[in-house]
Structures are given as structure tokens and as C-alpha cells.
Amino acid sequence: MSSLLKVENLYVSIDDKMILKGVDLEVRQGEIHALMGPNGSGKSTLAYALMGHPKYEIVDGQISIDGVSLNELEPDSRARMGLFLAFQYPVTVPGVKVADFLRHAVTNVRNPNRKEGEGLIPMREFRAELKSRMDELGIEAEFARRYLNDGFSGGEKKRMEILQLAMLRPKFAILDETDSGLDSDAVRFVSEAISRLAGPDMAIIIITHHERLLEFNRPQLTHVMLAGRVVERGEAALAHELHDQGYAGVRLRHPEAAAEEQEAAAALAGKQPVLAK
Amino acid sequence: MTTVTATSTARPAVATGFDEVALAANPTRGIEPVWLGELRQTAFAAYQKLLKTPLDPEEWKRVDLRAFQPSKFKIAAASTTPAQFKTLLESRAQFAGVVSHVDGHRVESRLAPELAAKGVLFGGIGELVAQHGELLKSKLMSVVKPDGDRIAAWHAAFMTGGTVLYVPRNVVIEAPLYSLIGLDRSGTADFSHTLVILDEGAQATLLEETASTTDNAPGLHVGAVELLVGQGARLRYVQLQNWNQHTWHLAHQVGRVARDASLQWTVGGIGARLAHIHQDVLLAGPGASAEVNGCTFATDRQMLSYYTQQTHQAPHTRSDLLYKDVLRDQARVVWRGMIRVDPGAQQTDGYQRNDSLLLSADCRVDSIPGLEIEADDVRCTHGSTAGRVDEDQVFYLMCRGISRYEAMHMIVEGFFHRIYDRIAVEAVRETLSLAVERKLGIGV
Ligand SMILES: Nc1ncnc2c1ncn2[C@@H]1O[C@H](COP(=O)(O)OP(=O)(O)O)[C@@H](O)[C@H]1O
Ligand SMILES: [Mg+2]
Numbered sequence: 001m002s003s004l005l006k007v008e009n010l011y012v013s014i015d016d017k018m019i020l021k022g023v024d025l026e027v028r029q030g031e032i033h034a035l036m037g038p039n040g041s042g043k044s045t046l047a048y049a050l051m052g053h054p055k056y057e058i059v060d061g062q063i064s065i066d067g068v069s070l071n072e073l074e075p076d077s078r079a080r081m082g083l084f085l086a087f088q089y090p091v092t093v094p095g096v097k098v099a100d101f102l103r104h105a106v107t108n109v110r111n112p113n114r115k116e117g118e119g120l121i122p123m124r125e126f127r128a129e130l131k132s133r134m135d136e137l138g139i140e141a142e143f144a145r146r147y148l149n150d151g152f153s154g155g156e157k158k159r160m161e162i163l164q165l166a167m168l169r170p171k172f173a174i175l176d177e178t179d180s181g182l183d184s185d186a187v188r189f190v191s192e193a194i195s196r197l198a199g200p201d202m203a204i205i206i207i208t209h210h211e212r213l214l215e216f217n218r219p220q221l222t223h224v225m226l227a228g229r230v231v232e233r234g235e236a237a238l239a240h241e242l243h244d245q246g247y248a249g250v251r252l253r254h255p256e257a258a259a260e261e262q263e264a265a266a267a268l269a270g271k272q273p274v275l276a277k
Numbered sequence: 278m279t280t281v282t283a284t285s286t287a288r289p290a291v292a293t294g295f296d297e298v299a300l301a302a303n304p305t306r307g308i309e310p311v312w313l314g315e316l317r318q319t320a321f322a323a324y325q326k327l328l329k330t331p332l333d334p335e336e337w338k339r340v341d342l343r344a345f346q347p348s349k350f351k352i353a354a355a356s357t358t359p360a361q362f363k364t365l366l367e368s369r370a371q372f373a374g375v376v377s378h379v380d381g382h383r384v385e386s387r388l389a390p391e392l393a394a395k396g397v398l399f400g401g402i403g404e405l406v407a408q409h410g411e412l413l414k415s416k417l418m419s420v421v422k423p424d425g426d427r428i429a430a431w432h433a434a435f436m437t438g439g440t441v442l443y444v445p446r447n448v449v450i451e452a453p454l455y456s457l458i459g460l461d462r463s464g465t466a467d468f469s470h471t472l473v474i475l476d477e478g479a480q481a482t483l484l485e486e487t488a489s490t491t492d493n494a495p496g497l498h499v500g501a502v503e504l505l506v507g508q509g510a511r512l513r514y515v516q517l518q519n520w521n522q523h524t525w526h527l528a529h530q531v532g533r534v535a536r537d538a539s540l541q542w543t544v545g546g547i548g549a550r551l552a553h554i555h556q557d558v559l560l561a562g563p564g565a566s567a568e569v570n571g572c573t574f575a576t577d578r579q580m581l582s583y584y585t586q587q588t589h590q591a592p593h594t595r596s597d598l599l600y601k602d603v604l605r606d607q608a609r610v611v612w613r614g615m616i617r618v619d620p621g622a623q624q625t626d627g628y629q630r631n632d633s634l635l636l637s638a639d640c641r642v643d644s645i646p647g648l649e650i651e652a653d654d655v656r657c658t659h660g661s662t663a664g665r666v667d668e669d670q671v672f673y674l675m676c677r678g679i680s681r682y683e684a685m686h687m688i689v690e691g692f693f694h695r696i697y698d699r700i701a702v703e704a705v706r707e708t709l710s711l712a713v714e715r716k717l718g719i720g721v
Binding site for chain 1: 667668680687690691693694
């Protein structure tokens with residue numbers, strides 16, 4: 001039976017500032033969802049909260065997979081339950097080789113009950129698998145020996161995220177702006193790679209501002225966030241509209257959220273909030 | 278009126294375990310040559326004098342010796358029961374020879390017969406001084422001076438045990454040699470002396486490790502290391518300091534690199550309550566080069582201090598020092614580095630760098646590089662960095678199913694990676710990695 005990721009009435013704060021204000025989301029294994037919304041609407045916050053970032057405090061609500069709550073779980077346990085986030089800004093870890101890192105990651109995700117110090121998956125098997133995934137993604141073999149994201153270009157970092165996705169084969173993958181900062185050839189490449197990875201065993205939540213990534217990966221459902229809430233849901237046509245016309249229509253249809261957005265932006269800029277009339 | 282006699286109370290007096298009586302009672306005294314006895318007398322006189330002279334503040338002002346009580350320690354007689362050490366290095370490679378000392382007494386000594394046949398000497402200092410006194414006389418305490426400073430004088434006066442390696446001209450030893458300096462009984466002072474002599478064109482690798490039998494027996498090491506690398510010779514020397522955390526480690530260590538010779542010297546600092554190492558590299562002949570690696574991991578209330586000097590005495594010499602420290606809990610690390618270039622040592626290339634990774638809020642590192650250059654055509658640079666573990670790195674790794682403990686281990690290993698890459702000996706890399714892992718296991 002396919003798994004279900006469920007987010008119910010989620011409130012999340014950062015440094016006591018409420019960012020998410022009651023988010024609901026249901027994603028079933030095998031589905032593709034688009035998560036859209038203007039900058040600062042809370043998309044990355046939702047992604048981090050799902051993964052269990054220590055700075056993002058769940059104030060209220062539930063995150064669960066098949067009824068098992070994730071709220072109190074550490075990020076590594078969530079990963080072992082099949083959750084994956086391709087970072088908007090992948091982190092550099094100097095001195096840690098891509099291959100060593102991936103071998104640990106793959107071992108843990110495939111043997112969720114592995115204890116520290118227990119054996120890793122056999123080297124030969126791992127090398128062979130890594131090589132085929134890298135070949136498929138057009139990643140040069142020397143990447144395996146480089147330090148994780150150290151000195152990588154923007155495009156290389158995004159490819160490294162996709163490689164990790166391909167190796168870990170999660171049940172639920174969140175791709176946070178994996179297409180931003182890439183030229184159109186690279187976006188097309190990533191888009192095709194994702195469509196090859198997608199299938200009945202993997203759900204993909206695509207956070208994007210563009211349509212390109214959705215071209216090969218048609219979402220069943222598009223969610224639109226504004227000021228920490230999901231304000232609209234629709235089919236592919238909604239993503240289309242947003243792409244053509246931006247978020248003006250969404251703001252008009254949701255004046256309260258739009259006002260909150262403006263307040264937050266003003267506060268960030270250090271100004272007095274301009275009250276909506 | 279009262280007469281105050283004890284005027285300079287701040288100056289330490291000779292402790293009972295290290296007075297004239299103790300000097301005369303030194304267990305190796307009876308069998309050693311006259312010249313060594315004389316050397317001890319000279320050093321003891323210097324020690325008494327130096328005890329009344331303040332320690333060089335440049336070297337010692339950051340090292341807190343207030344809790345150090347030499348009177349709690351004494352040189353021990355040979356033990357009758359064998360000691361068991363949980364060594365890190367010993368089982369990791371095929372060694373061409375092994376010398377082990379426990380509480381300053383040699384308990385094991387062996388060398389591959391084919392090397393012995395080529396004239397290689399590898400054994401305890403006691404018997405080698407007795408058998409090859411003429412060879413060693415001009416070398417022992419030649420670069421660590423018996424009146425150089427308080428620690429060197431103290432060491433020279435009471436020197437007991439230690440490993441000597443002599444490799445004759447053009448003899449190349451492929452497999453590494455192993456030396457263990459062990460402390461077993463509580464309150465024992467180890468005054469072991471490591472002496473390595475490579476004649477012209479010789480090559481060798483010596484891996485040395487210090488270890489304690491228990492986790493809580495207090496110990497003292499007042500040691501010296503002399504590495505004499507002859508013309509065109511190549512020496513790799515590793516000293517992994519892995520005492521228990523109740524041991525005081527004070528050492529004066531000097532490597533002298535002759536013309537066209539090279540020295541790779543790696544220092545691992547894992548154990549000890551307080552360690553202070555004065556480490557000098559002398560680039561003595563044109564074309565000499567030295568690479569110095571330091572890899573330290575201090576936890577709890579440990580204090581590890583390094584005073585390193587790279588002295589370029591000849592033109593066209595090269596030195597490259599890289600120390601990497603990891604600290605946790607309330608640990609302290611001090612690194613004071615100095616590159617000296619003598620007048621006339623033109624066309625030298627000197628480099629020093631110290632990077633620190635801080636794993637807790639309460640640990641502290643003092644990292645002070647320095648240059649003293651008296652030649653004008655040189656390239657000398659230094660660098661020093663200190664940083665904390667980036668929580669974003671930990672989170673990123675954890676998002677891939679890696680536990681916090683494993684993530685910390687990876688980040689620390691990653692931090693040491695540049696050192697590991699420089700150490701060509703697999704056994705040393707593995708050992709350091711294992712030592713790091715064990716230490717991370719405590720309290721994490
Ligand atoms: N680490 C942080 N500390 C404080 N505020 C943050 C942090 N990350 C995000 N925010 C705030 O949370 C809101 C949502 O940001 P984010 O989730 O990054 O939006 P999006 O990904 O949709 O652009 C913004 O107002 C942003 O300023
Ligand atoms: Mg974002």
C-alpha cells in the first residue's frame with residue numbers, strides 16, 4: 001500500500017516569530033505536487049520543518065507518515081522513514097568525500113535500524129551503483145572523490161542533490177527551487193532526470209517559480225502559499241496562471257494574507273507596517 | 278625581629294624525587310659510561326640553577342602549571358609484573374622492529390635480522406649506550422641542550438629508558454619501526470629519550486606511541502626527542518601522545534635536517550592532563566626540507582600546548598608546518614609558532630598554519646604565529662583560523678539519514694583530512710581516525 005504524508009494545521013516559528021500559520025497538506029506516494037508562492041511566503045520553512053530543522057519550532061499541528069507522528073523525530077530518523085529534501089542552498093562540508101558521505105547515507109536509509117559503527121553496505125556493490133547513477137545523470141566520476149559541495153558551481157550543487165535523491169530513493173522528496181540559478185539547458189536536464197526518478201514509489205513536491213520543471217513532471221495538484229498559509233489549490237492550470245500573471249490575482253483573492261505579507265515585508269525592511277485599508 | 282629566610286617563595290625547589298639522592302639512585306646509573314654520568318651532573322647543576330630562573334614567558338605564560346606537583350612523582354624500579362596496554366598503532370602494520378618501554382624500563386626489543394646485519398641499531402637507550410657509547414656520545418643531548426631550559430636539564434639529569442634508532446649510510450628501511458612508551462604504576466615519572474640518527478642517504482619510518490595502562494593513574498613524562506637526519510637522508514617520525522588524562526607531558530623535541538635531507542614529523546595529541554611540547558626543527562644544510570604535522574583533539578579539561586619553531590639556518594631550505602586542533606568541553610589548546618630565518622639563509626620557503634575547530638562554547642584556543650626573519654630573499658607566510666561546527670552542516674548530513682554522532686565524526690574527520698592526506702602511512706591515518714572516533718564517543 002502506498003504511504004501518505006500528512007501535514008495538519010501546522011504552526012511553525014523561528015526565533016519566536018510565527019512563520020507558518022496553519023498549513024495543511026496531503027501527499028501520497030507516487031504523486032507529484034507543485035508548491036508555489038511569492039518569496040518569503042514560507043515554502044522553504046515548510047520544507048525545513050518537515051525535515052526537522054532544529055531552529056524551526058513546531059508550535060502546533062502534526063506531521064505524520066502513515067499515522068506515525070514525525071514531530072519529535074530527529075532529521076536522520078525522518079530521512080530513514082523516507083523523507084528527503086533537495087536543498088535550495090546545499091551546504092558545503094569540507095574534507096568529507098562525496099562517496100564516503102553517500103555510502104553512510106545509503107546504508108542508514110536502507111537499514112533504518114542500523115546502529116553507529118555497524119557495517120556499511122559492501123564497497124563493490126555501492127561503487128557499482130554509484131557509478132551507474134552518476135552515468136545516468138552525466139556526472140563525472142571524479143565527483144565521487146571530491147569534498148561535498150566544496151568548490152562546486154551552483155549547477156554542480158543541484159546535480160549533487162539529484163544524485164543523492166537517485167541514490168536514496170525516498171518515498172517523499174521535496175525539491176526546493178532545484179531549478180533556480182540554472183541555465184535553461186541545465187533546468188531541462190534536471191527536469192528530465194526527475195521525471196525518470198519519479199514513479200509509483202516516490203512522491204515529489206516541487207517548489208518552483210518556473211514552469212520548466214513542471215513540464216516533464218506534471219503535478220496532480222498545485223498549492224499556493226501566501227504569508228505562511230496555503231491559500232489556493234488547483235490543477236496544472238493554476239500553475240500556468242501563476243506563471244503568466246504572477247501572484248497579483250492570488251493577493252487580490254486573499255486580501256488578508258496579502259496584508260500580512262506586506263506587514264512582514266515592512267517589518268523586515270525596518271519600517272512601520274503600512275496598514276491595509 | 279624576625280628574619281625572613283624564605284625570600285623567593287615563588288621559585289620552586291628541587292622536589293624530593295629529583296634531588297641529588299635520586300640522581301645517585303638512578304637505576305641505570307651503575308651500567309652507564311662515565312661520560313653519561315658527567316652529562317647528568319652538568320645537567321643537574323643546570324637544572325638547579327634553572328629552577329631559580331623564571332620560565333621563558335613567551336613559551337610558558339599561557340600554560341597553567343599551578344596544579345603541577347613534581348613531588349608526587351618518582352622514577353620507578355623495573356616492575357615484576359607485565360603491563361597490558363590498549364595500544365592504537367601496534368597491531369596495524371607489519372613492523373621491521375619493535376621496542377617497548379614500561380615505566381622507563383625496556384621490556385621488549387626486536388629488529389629484523391637482515392637489518393641488524395646491515396648495521397642498523399634499534400633498541401633501548403640503556404643497552405645501546407653501554408654497547409655503542411662512542412657512536413652515541415656525540416649525538417645524545419646534542420640538539421636538545423642539557424642546559425637549554427628547565428625541562429631539558431631536568432630530562433638530561435634523570436633520563437631513563439627510551440628508544441634509539443641508528444641507520445647507517447645508504448641503508449633504506451622500507452617497513453616502519455615501532456616504539457611504545459608506556460606508563461603503568463601510579464605516580465611514575467617517565468624520562469624516556471628518543472634518539473634517531475640517520476646517516477647520509479639512509480631512510481626510515483619510526484612510529485612512536487605513548488600509552489597508559491589505566492585511565493586514572495597519575496603519571497609524568499619529562500621527555501626529549503632528538504632526530505638527526507644526515508645528508509640526503511629521509512626520516513618519517515610520528516609521535517602519538519595518547520596518555521590517560523591524569524598524565525603530565527613535558528617534552529623538548531628537536532629535529533635537525535642536514536643538506537638535501539628531509540624530515541616528515543607528525544605529532545598526534547590525544548591524551549594527557551596537560552601537555553607542553555617545545556618542538557624545534559632546524560633546517561641546517563642547503564636543500565633541507567621539513568614537513569611538520571600536528572593533529573590534536575582535546576576534550577574535558579585537557580590542556581595541550583605546542584611551542585613550535587622552524588629555524589632556517591641555511592639557504593634554499595623549506596619548512597611547512599600544519600597543526601589542526603579540535604577542542605571540546607572546557608579544553609584548551611595553545612599553539613605558539615615561530616619561523617626563524619638566520620642571516621644568509623636566503624631563498625628559504627617557510628610556512629606555518631594552525632586551524633582549530635571548536636565543538637563547545639567553553640573550550641578555548643590561543644593560536645599565535647610569528648616570524649623572525651633576518652634574510653631578505655625569502656618567502657615566509659603564516660595563517661591561523663578558528664571556527665565552530667556549523668549546525669547547518671550537521672543538519673544537512675542528518676537530512677541524509679546520518680546520525681548526529683556520525684555527522685560530528687564526519688565533520689571532525691573532514692577537518693583533519695588535509696593532515697591525513699599528507700601522512701603517507703596508512704596505519705597512522707587509521708590510528709588517528711580511530712582515536713578521534715573513540716574520543717567522540719565520550720559524552721556525545
Ligand atoms: N532562518 C530564519 N530566521 C528568521 N526568519 C526567517 C528564517 N528563514 C526564513 N525566515 C522568514 O520566514 C519567512 C518565510 O521564508 P521562506 O520560508 O524562506 O520563504 P520562501 O521559501 O517561500 O521564499 C520570511 O519572512 C523569512 O524572512
Ligand atoms: Mg525558499
